[in-house]
Amino acid sequence: MSKAFNIPQQVIYMCAGSKCKKRGGKEIGKLFRNMAKAAGFEDTVEIIKTDCTDRCKFAPVMSIQPQNTWLHDVTEAQATQIFNQYIRKPGKTENPSDLTT
Numbered sequence: 001m002s003k004a005f006n007i008p009q010q011v012i013y014m015c016a017g018s019k020c021k022k023r024g025g026k027e028i029g030k031l032f033r034n035m036a037k038a039a040g041f042e043d044t045v046e047i048i049k050t051d052c053t054d055r056c057k058f059a060p061v062m063s064i065q066p067q068n069t070w071l072h073d074v075t076e077a078q079a080t081q082i083f084n085q086y087i088r089k090p091g092k093t094e095n096p097s098d099l100t101t
């Protein structure tokens with residue numbers, strides 16, 4: 001039997017293009033996956049790798065849906081803060097660019 005067609009409450013789209021991967025995107029994606037698992041959000045938060053989003057200059061790039069929050073130049077050090085701010089408490093952020101400056 002196939003798995004159920006589950007629709008997550010939130011999706012983290014992590015660019016997995018070559019520039020983003022080189023600049024830590026792959027590791028950041030793993031961090032988000034681990035944090036979602038540790039928080040018990042496996043059924044509600046999905047992390048999906050995308051092809052290049054054509055924003056390589058700002059690598060690594062990610063977006064969080066359905067908030068349509070885009071983050072760039074993300075570092076591993078910011079991953080926990082991003083997770084807490086956008087995933088644990090979605091909608092609590094006033095200025096998403098605060099994280100990437």
Ligand code: FES
Nearest residue numbers: 017020052055056
């Ligand atoms: S490789 Fe990520 S935006 Fe191009």
